[in-house]
Amino acid sequence: MTHMHVAGSVHADVASAGPQWLAVPTDVNELDRRLWSSTVRRETTGSLEVGGVDVVDLAGRLGTPLYILDEADFRARARAFRDAFAGWDVYYAGKAFITRTVAGWVHQEGLHLDVCTEGELRTALEGGFDPARIGMHGNNKSVRELEMALRAGVGRIIVDSLDEIDRIEELCREQGTRARVMVRVTPGVEAHTHEYIATAHEDQKFGFSIANGAAMVAMVRCHASPVIDLLGIHSHIGSQIFDTGGFEVAARRTMKLLSQFRQATGTVLPELDLGGGFGIAYTSQDSPSAPEALAAELREIVETEARAHRMPVPHTSIEPGRAIVGPAGMAVYTVGTVKPVDLDGGAQRVYVSVDGGMSDNIRPALYAAEYSATLANRVSDQAPALCRVVGKHCEGGDILVRDEYLPADVRPGDLLAVPASGAYSRSMASNYNHVPRPPVVAVDGAEWTTLLRRETLDDLLALDLGPVVGDLP
Numbered sequence: 149m150t151h152m153h154v155a156g157s158v159h160a161d162v163a164s165a166g167p168q169w170l171a172v173p174t175d176v177n178e179l180d181r182r183l184w185s186s187t188v189r190r191e192t193t194g195s196l197e198v199g200g201v202d203v204v205d206l207a208g209r210l211g212t213p214l215y216i217l218d219e220a221d222f223r224a225r226a227r228a229f230r231d232a233f234a235g236w237d238v239y240y241a242g243k244a245f246i247t248r249t250v251a252g253w254v255h256q257e258g259l260h261l262d263v264c265t266e267g268e269l270r271t272a273l274e275g276g277f278d279p280a281r282i283g284m285h286g287n288n289k290s291v292r293e294l295e296m297a298l299r300a301g302v303g304r305i306i307v308d309s310l311d312e313i314d315r316i317e318e319l320c321r322e323q324g325t326r327a328r329v330m331v332r333v334t335p336g337v338e339a340h341t342h343e344y345i346a347t348a349h350e351d352q353k354f355g356f357s358i359a360n361g362a363a364m365v366a367m368v369r370c371h372a373s374p375v376i377d378l379l380g381i382h383s384h385i386g387s388q389i390f391d392t393g394g395f396e397v398a399a400r401r402t403m404k405l406l407s408q409f410r411q412a413t414g415t416v417l418p419e420l421d422l423g424g425g426f427g428i429a430y431t432s433q434d435s436p437s438a439p440e441a442l443a444a445e446l447r448e449i450v451e452t453e454a455r456a457h458r459m460p461v462p463h464t465s466i467e468p469g470r471a472i473v474g475p476a477g478m479a480v481y482t483v484g485t486v487k488p489v490d491l492d493g494g495a496q497r498v499y500v501s502v503d504g505g506m507s508d509n510i511r512p513a514l515y516a517a518e519y520s521a522t523l524a525n526r527v528s529d530q531a532p533a534l535c536r537v538v539g540k541h542c543e544g545g546d547i548l549v550r551d552e553y554l555p556a557d558v559r560p561g562d563l564l565a566v567p568a569s570g571a572y573s574r575s576m577a578s579n580y581n582h583v584p585r586p587p588v589v590a591v592d593g594a595e596w597t598t599l600l601r602r603e604t605l606d607d608l609l610a611l612d613l614g615p616v617v618g619d620l621p
């Protein structure tokens with residue numbers, strides 16, 4: 149039995165207009181520079197251009213939905229993190245988005261790389277990534293994945309359970325190798341978007357709890373192992389974080405743990421990883437810090453906590469994913485239907501349906517993530533209308549952009565571009581409703597290259613081994 153209600157009374161809060169943070173634009177054609185990759189501009193024709201490539205032209209050649217990655221922007225963000233955090237190691241979190249080509253860019257820009265499955269590891273290695281600069285994550289790495297990581301000679305494995313430590317020791321003995329290991333700890337901080345909670349957030353699958361002593365047990369266990377080189381400890385407190393308060397609490401608790409480990413064993417572990425999670429601007433309500441500001445704050449935090457515990461400053465690393473690839477990507481869709489819906493109080497919301505949706509970007513449905521959108525094929529002199537951009541899937545929650553002002557004459561055939569779509573969209577894509585996954589194209593210097601081709605229905609049906617009864621009509 150589902151919960152039912154009279155729509156009017158419960159949904160009255162959406163009546164008049166969009167959310168408070170969303171201002172009615174004075175010029176609905178104007179691009180908010182904070183949301184778009186650095187080479188995006190509107191041409192005199194009204195079309196969007198990125199990397200010197202016309203978005204309308206590209207969509208005409210490759211169809212939509214289409215993901216476009218601005219290579220220069222990606223590389224610039226990678227370099228900005230590398231330079232701001234000079235002396236530390238910056239690991240690009242491959243799970244945000246990785247292909248062989250992207251792994252190559254990360255390698256060329258001098259960053260390290262995080263992977264968390266065999267698939268990501270193989271992509272990185274085939275992209276020419278130096279295994280010594282790769283970190284391997286995951287709370288349930290298979291024996292096969294660990295074996296592959298050890299054989300490849302990855303720089304470090306971030307262990308997440310005692311079972312995994314057993315497996316690593318066994319594999320090291322078999323292979324006659326040693327493993328370089330960090331212990332993933334749970335510092336009891338969870339950060340999300342604009343707030344963090346520094347209480348007991350221990351009830352989750354990742355890491356060893358500092359609070360209940362499990363982290364120390366795992367560290368001592370690794371330290372005592374004849375085949376493991378324990379480098380240090382690792383914490384990752386969340387995603388889309390805008391202030392460094394959560395990192396401060398994490399650094400305090402991890403430095404305290406390193407100090408307690410020294411007391412217990414006489415050994416100073418040399419390394420600390422503070423994870424990723426640096427926020428980006430998806431909408432005008434987000435104001436992320438530049439890497440330089442983040443670096444200054446995080447260095448200060450680590451140095452202060454080290455001093456407080458009379459410990460040497462550890463060799464520190466961070467793991468940005470979203471902050472490098474997110475703003476570099478945009479998604480392009482074609483409008484299929486436009487449907488005004490009356491809200492309480494006389495307001496209207498226009499439902500704009502596009503040819504993609506939750507299968508290529510699950511984030512709004514998965515955790516109410518917010519996005520923005522603009523017309524990509526033309527400008528309009530019409531007034532802004534409050535719109536909701538929805539996908540083509542058979543789910544009411546198949547929303548791409550919950551609230552956005554688009555020109556009132558938005559119509560079937562228009563192209564919509566969604567900025568900040570480079571991270572956790574195509575990489576999380578599914579085939580729900582048997583919808584093939586969109587391609588990803590890199591643009592740079594007026595050239596474009598396909599990183600991932602469009603999936604086809606033949607690709608999908610190749611997995612379906614059932615009988616072929618009929619042919620195409």
Ligand SMILES: *Cc1c(COP(=O)(O)O)cnc(C)c1O
Binds near residue numbers: 244424468470571
């Ligand atoms: C997901 C993840 C990251 C990257 O997070 P972003 O929000 O993309 O910066 C870094 N480290 C670990 C361990 C992760 O799980």
